[in-house]
Amino acid sequence: MxxxxxxxxxxxxxxxxxxxxxxxxxxxxxxxxxxxxxxxxxxxxxxxxxxxxxxxxxxxxxxxxxxxxxxxxxxxxxxxxxxxxxxxxxxxxxxxxxxxxxxxxxxxxxxxxxxxxxxxxxxxxxxxxxxxxxxxxxxxxxxxxxxxxxxxxxxxxxxxSLAKREILSGFAEILKHAIIFDQKLFNLLASKSFLSFSLRELTEIIDKSCFLKMKAIEQDFLEKNQRKLLNFGHTLGHAFEALSLKTKQSLTHGEAVALGMLLESRLAVEIGLLKQADCLKIEQVIKHNYVFDLDKKIQTADLLTLLQFDKKKKGKNIYWSLPQTIGQAVFDQLVPEAVVEAIVNEFMLEDKNVV
Ligand SMILES: [Zn+2]
Structure with a gap:
């Protein structure tokens, strides 16, 4: 280890x-x-x-x-x-x-x-x-x-010595570990703004987050199964990140992952995996800490094209890692393309997210 x-x-x-x-x-x-x-x-x-x-x-x-x-x-x-x-x-x-x-x-x-x-x-x-x-x-x-x-x-x-945006970028991965592995850590993260944790509190949070990730890796060093859970938020997150880099309003990796987790939690609800109430809790934490200033140029169609490209690389289907409850997740989930399109479209129409 x-x-x-x-x-x-x-x-x-x-x-x-x-x-x-x-x-x-x-x-x-x-x-x-x-x-x-x-x-x-x-x-x-x-x-x-x-x-x-x-x-x-x-x-x-x-x-x-x-x-x-x-x-x-x-x-x-x-x-x-x-x-x-x-x-x-x-x-x-x-x-x-x-x-x-x-x-x-x-x-x-x-x-x-x-x-x-x-x-x-x-x-x-x-x-x-x-x-x-x-x-x-x-x-x-x-x-x-x-x-x-x-x-x-x-x-x-x-x-x-990090800028606030850089700290928030790291917190997205911590939040991910909490959502997929540890409800207690999630509750702690939901208790106040990420930027208001003291250095001592942050140290405990980092330590816990690292422990969770290392446990997953230890079980699966070569990324075959358990480690796939760590991809939560990254399928849509990577697509948003890549597209945003071509615009003037680029997202940090963490911002993109936070956005990915928000949308992928909605996917999990749509396919009957996650309870609406849990999804709302996740959304609340994300929206409380992150503002997604997306350039209008980013269109749902471009995102879906990028996902298709991803799919071609990995075979027939996109396999999603999604939360089942807060603190537990599953991998290799299939989501109908029409559902992905509807969820992304719905988000794009929430005008507060687009400047
Ligand atoms: Zn990441």
């Missing part, structure tokens, strides 16, 4: 939590912006761990998650004198852990790596599950492998 430590101040104490002496070399991979924001913290980490400062800074942005950047990393590691007993620390969001994990797993047939996710989204999602990848041409995450880091350190202190 993946090793994870979630605690306020855990990055500052990392040298007490992990035995760095077993390694010949250490380097930290991050992006240029984070290297600047956390210059002091990074320097004192190296001093405490007893290694010379070796930082690899990548350009900031998903478009740089490619093979050229991986080559840069490999080159740097060779220039630092890395051998098979060296360690790479990935410090950043999902882009850094995806690319850094891949670079480490392939360098000299694989070296150990640690993940220190700094965005809330990466803390509760990307850094768990052992997924590493780079984009290949136009294919998102086209090349990569499943491999676990030696340790994942989650320090909620990093969320304090």
């Amino acid at each position: 993946q090793k994870l430590h979630c605690e306020i101040g855990s990055f500052a104490n990392l040298s007490k939590l992990f035995d760095f002496k077993a390694y010949s070399q250490l380097a930290l991979l991050t992006n240029v912006s984070l290297a600047k924001i956390y210059e002091f913290e990074i320097k004192s980490f190296f001093a405490q761990a007893g290694f010379a400062l070796q930082i690899i800074e990548l350009a900031d942005g998903e478009e740089f998650k490619n093979l050229e950047q991986v080559q840069e990393v490999w080159q740097k590691l060779f220039s630092f004198g890395f051998d098979r007993h060296s360690l790479l620390l990935n410090f950043g969001g999902g882009m850094i852990s995806d690319l850094g994990g891949f670079a480490a797993a392939t360098f000299m047939r694989g070296i150990d790596f640690i993940n220190v996710p700094t965005s809330l989204l990466a803390q509760v999602d990307a850094s768990l599950g052992g997924k590493t990848a780079i984009n290949f041409g136009k294919i998102k995450n086209g090349i990569g492998l499943f491999i676990n880091p030696k340790l994942t350190i989650i320090d909620p202190i990093f969320t304090q």
Whole structure:
């Protein structure tokens, strides 16, 4: 099972939590912006761990998650004198852990790596599950492998320098874990606005959310069954996300997933899986925390075309992961296309969602 430590101040104490002496070399991979924001913290980490400062800074942005950047990393590691007993620390969001994990797993047939996710989204999602990848041409995450880091350190202190929209983006995945696995966590999330949780409360929420995701992954490392539940909100969410990126009002990943969960909960009601009352509770939490500023250019027809494209990739049907009650979900559900179209259409006509 993946090793994870979630605690306020855990990055500052990392040298007490992990035995760095077993390694010949250490380097930290991050992006240029984070290297600047956390210059002091990074320097004192190296001093405490007893290694010379070796930082690899990548350009900031998903478009740089490619093979050229991986080559840069490999080159740097060779220039630092890395051998098979060296360690790479990935410090950043999902882009850094995806690319850094891949670079480490392939360098000299694989070296150990640690993940220190700094965005809330990466803390509760990307850094768990052992997924590493780079984009290949136009294919998102086209090349990569499943491999676990030696340790994942989650320090909620990093969320304090995030923009509100970024925090809300991470909360969508937390809410997803609550809806599909844990009613108690759902009730806690429904008790007040996401942005009003204290750092201490947030730490408990992150810890619980990670535990739920890791339990699902542990049962299903290669994504055959149980792990499919984690796709809740992502079938329609990805379609909205992709379309919004072509407009001036792009949605964050979390906003798109929140919208996806809202609509997919309605689908679950339509096919007789979820009670209307539970669906309303889910909608309330989502609408209380998120505003969906969609560009008018996004049309139901385009969304349905995108879903069809998705379907072609995976075979005959779209299999949905949907909630059955709050805290429990099922996968491989079929929903008639006409129902999907009606639900999306209905939402598009709720004019408060479109600006
Ligand atoms: Zn997601």
